[in-house]
Amino acid sequence: GAVVSQHPSRVICKSGTSVKIECRSLDFQATTMFWYRQFPKQSLMLMATSNEGSKATYEQGVEKDKFLINHASLTLSTLTVTSAHPEDSSFYICSARRGLAGGPATQYFGPGTRLLVL
Amino acid sequence: ILNVEQSPQSLHVQEGDSTNFTCSFPSSNFYALHWYRWETAKSPEALFVMTLNGDEKKKGRISATLNTKEGYSYLYIKGSQPEDSATYLCAFLGRSGGGADGLTFGKGTHLIIQP
Numbered sequence: 001g002a003v004v005s006q007h008p009s010r011v012i013c014k015s016g017t018s019v020k021i022e023c024r025s026l027d028f029q030a031t032t033m034f035w036y037r038q039f040p041k042q043s044l045m046l047m048a049t050s051n052e053g054s055k056a057t058y059e060q061g062v063e064k065d066k067f068l069i070n071h072a073s074l075t076l077s078t079l080t081v082t083s084a085h086p087e088d089s090s091f092y093i094c095s096a097r098r099g100l101a102g103g104p105a106t107q108y109f110g111p112g113t114r115l116l117v118l
Numbered sequence: 119i120l121n122v123e124q125s126p127q128s129l130h131v132q133e134g135d136s137t138n139f140t141c142s143f144p145s146s147n148f149y150a151l152h153w154y155r156w157e158t159a160k161s162p163e164a165l166f167v168m169t170l171n172g173d174e175k176k177k178g179r180i181s182a183t184l185n186t187k188e189g190y191s192y193l194y195i196k197g198s199q200p201e202d203s204a205t206y207l208c209a210f211l212g213r214s215g216g217g218a219d220g221l222t223f224g225k226g227t228h229l230i231i232q233p
Contacts, residue, residue, distance in 0.1 A: 004161065034220045043122070044207070046220035059220075093162075097218070104150030104169050104211055107221060109162040 003027055004096050006110030013084055014118055021079045021113045023094030029074035030096035034107065035067075038091040047092075050077045084117040091115075120144055122210045124224035131198045131231055138194040139227040141208030145189035149213040152221060153182055153193055156205045165193075165206075198231045205229070 003026040013019050023033055031052050036044040048069055049057045056069035066088075068080040077096075081088055093112035097105050123142045131137045143151060150169045154162040166175045171186040179196045195202055205228045209221035 002164075032218060036220070036223075041225075043225045044209075044221075044223040046222070049218075049220055095221075104152075104167050106164045106167055107152070108164060109154070111159065111161045 002098055002106070002108045004094065004108045004110040006094055006113055008113060009111060010114045010116075012116045012118065015085055016083055019081045019084055019115060021081075021092055021094075021115075023077045023079070023096070023110050025075045025096040025098075025108070028096070028098050028108075030077075030098060031074060032097040033071060033077040034095045034097070035069060035077075035079050036093050036095070038093065044093065047079075081115065084115070086117045089115055089117045120210060120212070120222040122208065122222050122224040124206075124208055124227050126227060127225065128228040129230070131229065133198060133200060133231055133233050135198055136194065136196045137198055137229070138192050139206065139229075141191045141193070141224055143189050143191070143208070143210040143222075143224075144212075145187060147212045147214060148186045148189075148210075150211040151184060151191050152209040152211065153191070154207040154209065155180075156207055156226070157203075162207060193227075195229075198229075200231045200233055203229055203231045 005024045033050045035047045038044045047062045050069045050071040052071045058064045071077040095107040095109045153165040156162040168184040173184045181194045184191045205226040207226045209223045
């Protein structure tokens, strides 16, 4: 159990276009999902926390108007990179928190999305 | 900015040998430490969630210890096998969000098991 899927796995787009990435918890309900990104040779960095039915909380330095997050159901969160530019090229990965509210519950990760903006 | 450090950055080990590596993290505001195993093109696999000082957890040939007072955790692999080749990530969870916050990751230890 505790499988998280993420689509697409890889996307190449032109500068100025928008890209949507989906994150789904397949066999459990996740009230909280997280979005991370990883630049080459760097660690996974938290971008935002997404709670079902409410607005996402963004980390400092992450533009909320550029990275739109929607968590419309207990099993789906989406990240839309709007007006993508080459500097947005990165590896984006989501996780879903499984467990009771509060407590150090395990976060289960999707396989990630490699975004390349030309 | 939280600082989570992992060492070594990479490690080559002969099949059958045992190995260990380190994660250091802030000793204040500690809530939990997560360990993940990440193979290329796959999802990071959750290994352990550790919360108590002195805690030791085991999963098959992999075990981990935790020292929250000095801010470090060790991951041990006994009798390494080629399938253990992966990047091992540790991640710190602070207390301020009641455990519901996102994780702060180290850069990982890239382990290669040589047959």
